[in-house]
Amino acid sequence: MIVDSPLPQLDRLFDYAIPAELVDEARPGVRVKVPLRSAGRVLQGFIVDVGEEPDAERALAEIETVISAAQVLPARLHALARAIADRAAGSEIDVLRLAIPRRMVRAEKAWLGREGRDTPAVAAEALVRVEAELDAFPGLAARLAGEERVAFDAPPGATGGTPSWARLLAAAAATTLAGGRSSILAVPDHRDLTRLEEAVREVLPSEAVVRIDARQPGPERYANYLRTLEPTPCVVIGNRSAVLAPVADAGLVALWDDGDGLFEEPLAPYVHARDAALVRQRLEGGALVFCGHTRSSDVERLIGIGFVTEVLPARRVTPRVVLAAPQDSPNTARIPSAAFRTAREAIEHGPVLVQVARPGYAPTLVCAECRAPARCAPCGGPLFAPARGATPSCGWCGRSAHGWQCAQCASTRVRLASSGSERTADELGRAFPGVRVIVADGAHPVERVDDAPALVVATRGAEPWTPRGYRAVLLLDGERMLQAPDLRIGEACLRGWSNAAALASPDATIHLVGVTGPVARALATWTHPAYARAELAERAPVKMPPASRVARIEGDVPQMSDALARLRVDVPDLPDDAVLGPVPTDEIAGRKRVRALVRFDYARGADVARSLRASVVQAAVTSRSRRPRREENSGRTRSPANTLAVRLDVVDPEL
Template identity: 50%
Template sequence: MASVARVLIDSPLPQLDRLFDYAIPPALAEQAVPGVRVTVPLKSERRVADGLIVEVGDDSAFAGALAPLEGVVSAARVLAPEVWALARRVADRQAGSASDVLRLAIPPRSVAVEKKWLERGAPSELPQAVHPIDGYGAGVVEGAIEGAERIALRSLPGVARLPDGRWAGRWAVTLAQAAAATLARGRSAILAVPDYRDLEQLEAALAAVAPPAAIASLDAKRTNAQRYAAFLSCLGDEPRIIVGNRSAVYAPARRLGLIALYDDGDPLFAEPLAPYAHARDVALIRQEQQGGALLFAGHTRSVEVQRLVELRFLRDVAPDPVVTPKVVLTAAQGAGGEGGRMPSTAFRAAGEALTRGPVLVQVARPGYVSLLACRRCGQAARCTVCQGPLRIPAAGRAPACAWCGALAGHWACSACGHDGFRMVTRGSGRTAEELGRAFPGARVVVSDGERPLTRLDGAPRTLVVATRGAEPLADGGYAAVVLLDGDRMLQREGLHVGDDCLRWWSNAAALAAPGAPTVLVGVGGALAQSLALWQQPGWAAAQLADRRALGFPPAVRIASVTGKPEVVARALEALDGVPIRDVLGPAPVEPEGPRARDDGLVRAVVRFDYAAGQEVATALRGAIVRQATGGRRPPAGDRRRRPAPTLRVRFDDPDIL
């Protein structure tokens, strides 16, 4: 019987990111198996730490006497072998710790749920049904799943009525049918979507094609007990359809047949916690390790996926026959409503469509008036307390700071001294007020971050004002879609502005009923043409070509190195001899927000080719460990407490460009 347990300690300290050997006491011999939670003594910290057994064996490379395990927390083997292999690979790629990855992969323990799961009997066999995947030619997507192919799927626009009377986007129906086809082959499927709105549609579509007991939802909005119960249900050998947000790509699934991501360009797929691995990259790694099919679906295509298509790593799959929404381009000014903000073309289209069904109006900002400027000179109005932007939070309210909330009662322009405001950007509240006056008799509904709405009946004379990404699904689809504030959206700084706008507009246009017009206001050029012709991959290809010429991601990879100047300098020295392209900076990190402070941090950006990624990660990981274990002096009077390390490394940092 094995006598040594190799344990990964749950700790944020980078120097503890390895397996530690512990002796297995005879009393714990039957319980100490790979995958279980344990407690172990941590002598360097003089405390008991939590950990997970990764392996067991008969010997150890450590020459001294091994400390024994303190105890086994539970008999549940929560760390599946495939999840450990994935966590280790992701951590090494991102210069991070495997324990940080496993915190994302394994939900917090619920004792009551776990006890019930351990007492369960053998799972019953579930009935399976095969549902053809519509819209892509007979057997095209099914063949890709059976052949474990990697594909970039162009999602069908529009909405579909489900057997129970509910409606869902056609993209959700496609993913549900693909998951059911995978389940019918005795394999598991992992479906990841950006947020709860998408998940609601996907779960509704799955209910029509798969038995409820086969679906495990790891949605972040569920309670911890619900998430843990769903997680435990994935640990067996029986196939499951696993749905959730970005962390669902880490779910245990031994016989994995499909990983599918919808709308991978959504920033919600970028993990904000260390080691900051994007769900798309995790899916690529997992498919390489476990096999099965890989599917990236969306109404638009991210530049990262386009790169893989051009490398022939992914196969492009388009609908057959082609489905193209009706998109109308129009100038920003006209004789329509809202004081000329809505051109006459859009105004007429909305007015005519209201007699047939609901109309969607997409705007850039929530609130009432999200940005004010000086009435005389046009300079942006700033708070006199913290220099934050001034806004009007609601109708009849006084202007106030968006950062600190201070009222602008005695404000005067710092440039010309004038004390009058003018509205620069109308929010959803102000837009709804103006449209209510322009279309008397219409019911005006607002959907934004403060008033989220996921579904809407298809009644006529309903006008929906929604911020980008918060558009509710209307039964039967919208009779017309009007996309306002396109010029404002494009004024945001960043490399991905055009990609984001095209994604917002395409997803809104996909909610329209068949033949219903989508009017894009005030935007022209190649971006608008890509939407009008429904050729989003062409835009992604053009963007990728530009980024190759400039040496920008995803043509190359980047890593940001942030910390005190001397710490960043030492980290960059670790890259001597590593084949990188160049280093940009270091440059000071500007504090942001009302509570931000200037800590004297700097940031350098390292650019390198994909082939050098592992060498760069290894070198920077070494710098992180050295800085964490180096001679940082403790504060006076407290020898045990040392200042926190300031070095932070983030690969593929979305905040850089």
């Protein structure tokens, strides 16, 4: 069995004896409580397998109790979690925490007392519709049936009031379900999930659709997880954790927009949903699909080495994108005259989308005299204007900057250096009197807008859906977006702009303002794969991801030295320039911490992961073996915390 413990040294299977009174209940996959002799505690865990003990004289501790009769950890999920953890140098129980929701007793009792479920059927007319959808990509249906790994670029726009990409994934899932197998469709956020659910329910019966979403109430999410344990095929839709859904026979796993940062798991072992899907396809088979309006460099690398097959559309559809170069616009004009005219003409026929970089009113303030950034006197944080005429506030501590004075020139006046969504909406409201203005950002979420004339000012990724498409799209602040210190900022901007452009109606014009260079040309010509290939070529000489895998190690100086020395021994063919650093980061409890990056090719991945995991375990054992230290001003004792942390497949490495 596997115990639920955060200690890395306990990331292994343990043997326990089953008392006679629990023989009928202790089955593989159930939750149990067991004693842990070394700590004198009782832990929860899962039974992985049941067998006979060959050594009769071997003394085993006994299982204390079986928590539930529900077998929530099938063997297929155990194998998947183990493989993912090994790839990421993490613990299996951490993966299982992401996959298995918290137990809800009522939902579990209802599921245990359920009757048998009939296999859902796909209506004949729905099959005809989905076949027509898949025919837009010649050979796609055959490759899905052949359990291949494929990637394709979804056409922009909508058909029948639903995004084209959602209809394509729904069609693939319906075809798979008609063949008697389950599908898993994963999307980045709740907006995409809503669109996908609408498309799936158009072609499939409700009982076949299972939604797994972190925004669901606990009982509903747990009940839906239990549904995926049944042998009856289904279609699972959800966010990144849906990739781990333990369906019995996964004939299809599909990821929409895999380049979105929301697919990166923020909890240990920090596995990207794309990597989890690749591991799952290797273990269980089935088709694997990567789909998006843009092509991530990670998927392009897989296509380049022949691991994933690119499927091209029968008819190429591209939006009309106009580039407004910086020199074509006066410094005082945020929106070029051509884009302004387009918006004025389009607003008469329906909504117009204006994408901006930042939320709020004025996210950045500077001194009105010397243009130095305005900073908070107590904490040094950046000042921003929450509204027109409002007192500046600090973005870090939240204090109001009454009586602010510039540290450089002693001026007391500030200047608005940037425009957020609210200020842009205020300015456009004056330029378009009588027109409805809608703000859509993190503080003002808007899911959908109707087809009536309106100006929709949205931040990147928060654009509302409109059934007939926007009549024009203005992409502002592009130059500011590209200035972010991020290895993948070009990819991120191209993805955000392309997703906004895909919301336009077929005859709409998209204006990209103030951006030139390769990323602007890729958007204007709609050649995202070429841009991804260029990004890969630039990163290969410096061994940056995804051309190479990168691991980040953080810890105390002695632990870091031991980990790097062990890595050189365990992986002797690691290049001399593989390690960058260590460099100092901070100090905790009087101990200096350092950070290092390890760059390695994919062939060495398993060896590097094993070595780093062994170092983490050794550091944890060493930390717990130290004598407990007494906290100041208290009678409690605590053991020194393990300070060695490892994260593999860092998307944006930084020292």
